[in-house]
Amino acid sequence: MEPIVKLENITFMYQPEDSHPAIKQVSLQVYPGEWIAIIGHNGSGKSTLAKTINGLLLPAEGKVSVAGQYLSEENIWTIRKAVGMVFQNPDNQFVGATVEDDVAFGMENQGIPREEMVKRVKDALEQVRMSEFATREPARLSGGQKQRVAIAGVVALRPDIIILDEATSMLDPEGRYEVIEAIKKIKEESQLTVISITHDIDEAANANRIFVMKQGQLVKEGTPEDIFSEGPKLIELGLDLPFPEKLKQVLKDQGLAVPDYYLSEEGMVDWLWTSVLNK
Incomplete structure (x- = not known):
């Protein structure tokens, strides 16, 4: 099976004169249908790494391949259609007056016909169990509900990959559970590839494989069993158990x-x- 995401020795610096790159010589592969977790302490480079996958950041060195295409300025918008991102604060993603308007927004930008849009909005809200809130104002929802709406907006675009960039970090335990269960359901139904950028060890436990970042470098890779059995070594990396x-x-x-x-x-x-x- 060919990887759906492949990073080849990528390096990224926020400033050209930086002596310590945010990402340094990172290589990894993600396969279709996998749930991957990328963990590490604050400043380890995990969120920067996520933004290189869909071209929000372009590496200074190395190559990024998504769905068989090497990322370039010419195909960056095609790549972004294949990769949906859900960010930390759902309030920063809302643009619609109602939940259904917000879910439809991305499709309007892509010129999807209205009849198809209506169907996708309905399907996406059903997948995240938010159908009854379709006409509500997003601002009046709980944190977990808001994030589920944000996920519905991404799912409606039918990407091959969803990246959760610290998507549960601002939520209480109930909201975090709601979001993770919604992602599990969507992944099973749509055979999505999920990449979770997180410092939440319990969220990472849902993954097929875990990548551990430290100071911009990939230092460990393995199944949750492999990684968590490290015990005290994880604490040395600034992570919890x-x-x-x-x-x-x-x-x-x-x-x-x-x-x-x-x-x-x-x-x-x-x-x-x-x-x-x-x-």
Whole structure:
């Protein structure tokens, strides 16, 4: 299978005279239908990396390939049609007076016929479970609802890839859960490729693979099990540990023999029930 996104030794500097590039010699590949998480502490370069994928930032060195095309000034708008982005603050993305107007806005800019637009707005709002809010003002929605509308606006454009650029970082736990569940549903129904830029370890746990950034460089790559089993090494990188790993450490400190391998929350519940509580 050919990668849908391929970065080849890309380097980016915000100022030509910068001695420390925001991204330095990063190479990675993302395959169709994957959920990829890119994690790292603030300033690690993960959001800068996301913006190079759809041409919001052009690398000083290296190549970016999306859907089989190398990014250039000539095809940048074609690439952007293939890559939808959902940003941190949904309020900065709203332009319509109502939810349905806002979802339709991007399609109007692309000249999509009205009959097709109406259908896509309806479908997109159904996918994020916001149909009943179609005629509401976006400003009157909760944080999680606003972000789901922002996702619907991107989904209606039918991209091949959705990038979530810290899209849940301003939300409370309930809003974060709403957004992640909406993305899971859309990914399954539409076979989208999802790239999540996040510092939320629990969000990253949904990914097929995780890339870890540090000081502009890609320092680790693997499945959630591979990455989270690093334990204290993640903390050294300025990252948190998932709740099951924290619980394992507490239990280990209490003298309990705990598995060395990574456990999801569901796996932790099963292990506690079968190996500890039933003894």
